[in-house]
Amino acid sequence: MPSSTPIVTLMPSAAAVIEKISIKRTVIARILQPFINTNLTHSTPYKPTVYGGTPPFKYQYTQCHNHSMKMIVFDMDSTLIDAETIDELAAAAGVGDRVIEITERAMNGELDYGAALRERVGLLKGLSIERARHACESLPLMPGARELVDAARRMGYQTAIVTCGFMISARRIGEILGIDHVIANDLATNGGKLTGEVVGNLTEADSKARVLKDLAHQCGIDTSECITIGDGANDIYLFVNAGYSIAFNAKPVLKEYADAVVDQKDMRAIIPIIEKIEK
Numbered sequence: 001m002p003s004s005t006p007i008v009t010l011m012p013s014a015a016a017v018i019e020k021i022s023i024k025r026t027v028i029a030r031i032l033q034p035f036i037n038t039n040l041t042h043s044t045p046y047k048p049t050v051y052g053g054t055p056p057f058k059y060q061y062t063q064c065h066n067h068s069m070k071m072i073v074f075d076m077d078s079t080l081i082d083a084e085t086i087d088e089l090a091a092a093a094g095v096g097d098r099v100i101e102i103t104e105r106a107m108n109g110e111l112d113y114g115a116a117l118r119e120r121v122g123l124l125k126g127l128s129i130e131r132a133r134h135a136c137e138s139l140p141l142m143p144g145a146r147e148l149v150d151a152a153r154r155m156g157y158q159t160a161i162v163t164c165g166f167m168i169s170a171r172r173i174g175e176i177l178g179i180d181h182v183i184a185n186d187l188a189t190n191g192g193k194l195t196g197e198v199v200g201n202l203t204e205a206d207s208k209a210r211v212l213k214d215l216a217h218q219c220g221i222d223t224s225e226c227i228t229i230g231d232g233a234n235d236i237y238l239f240v241n242a243g244y245s246i247a248f249n250a251k252p253v254l255k256e257y258a259d260a261v262v263d264q265k266d267m268r269a270i271i272p273i274i275e276k277i278e279k
Contacts (some may be wrong), residue, residue: 024172069243069277070221075230076163076170076184078107079248080177082265083254085169086120092135093127109233109253113205117164117198121187125196129189133144136169138221141176143236144267149177151271157227158219164234181219183211209237227277229270230254244277246270 090099099120106116107219124132152159162180163170167184174182185200201211216223223245228235231250239245239257247258248270255261262269 030060031061064098066076069157069204069227071158071216071219072227072229072274073160073162073238073242074179074228075160075213075235075238076173077231078142078231079166079229080142080145080161080173080267081169082140085136085139085165086124088135088139089124089127089166090120090129093124095123099123107232107234108251109236113164113234114203114239117203121198122196124187124194127194128260129192131192132187132194136172139169139173141173142267143265144269145177146265148270149179152274155179155274157274158217162208162215162238164207166198183215205234206237208234209241212238212241212251228272244272 068224074080077086084100084103087096087100087103088097100109102116102120105111106113106120149159151169158181159177159179161170161174161179161183163184165184167182167186170182173179177245183202185198185202188195188197188199201207212223212226212228212267220244223241226242227240227244228242229246229248230238231248231254233251233253235247235250235254239247239254243259245260246259247255248267249263249265250258250261260273262273
């Protein structure tokens with residue numbers, strides 16, 4: 001293996017791994033208080049393994065607590081693509097600055113996610129479907145996204161996109177990358193224009209957890225057999241319910257729930273992590 005060495009922080013050993021699920025549940029009270037009602041108490045935050053460096057990648061690893069992984073579930077915005085779909089749609093609608101500010105606060109966990117999503121979509125009212133599609137056609141893939149999905153396919157994983165974003169972009173990204181399952185919201189339309197309403201099952205802070213459970217059931221697997229990869233506060237419930245979670249260029253609020261943190265804008269950095277899980 002090449003000798004270049006990234007900045008690596010080793011995660012606590014096996015005892016801490018066993019504690020992980022309990023810690024995740026207790027930390028949720030502090031992080032998600034604006035989103036849910038809970039009587040859970042605070043505990044010391046879980047410390048994930050941190051990966052960095054530049055290609056070729058070299059890592060130290062923690063042992064995965066579940067070696068029977070079968071599916072990799074990706075967030076889309078700022079994960080598989082190097083953009084936020086709703087911000088690009090807002091720019092096309094002339095409300096870019098207003099929506100970007102709300103998006104940033106929502107991804108940091110500062111706002112109720114469902115309310116923030118509805119507010120942002122409401123600002124898109126009147127945008128033509130044609131202009132919306134045009135805005136989504138130029139959304140760039142995240143560096144390394146193709147290589148990561150190809151590697152996952154070679155290792156025998158099913159792949160899925162579970163995003164609180166919209167089918168207008170998720171369908172295209174799924175087709176480009178050859179993703180097996182694509183689940184997203186829809187933007188309501190009338191007369192060739194957006195109505196400012198969002199339709200779908202991914203409109204609340206905890207929606208991804210419910211969708212993950214449904215998807216796993218449909219595929220005949222358990223959520224503990226899923227690896228999840230995301231970047232924002234709305235991925236917390238996804239991480240809590242998965243067997244292994246990777247925070248990719250993530251907001252600080254999400255990193256506390258991750259098994260591994262990749263602070264580098266290159267999805268190829270995730271490939272060695274998944275390869276190690278396989279061993």
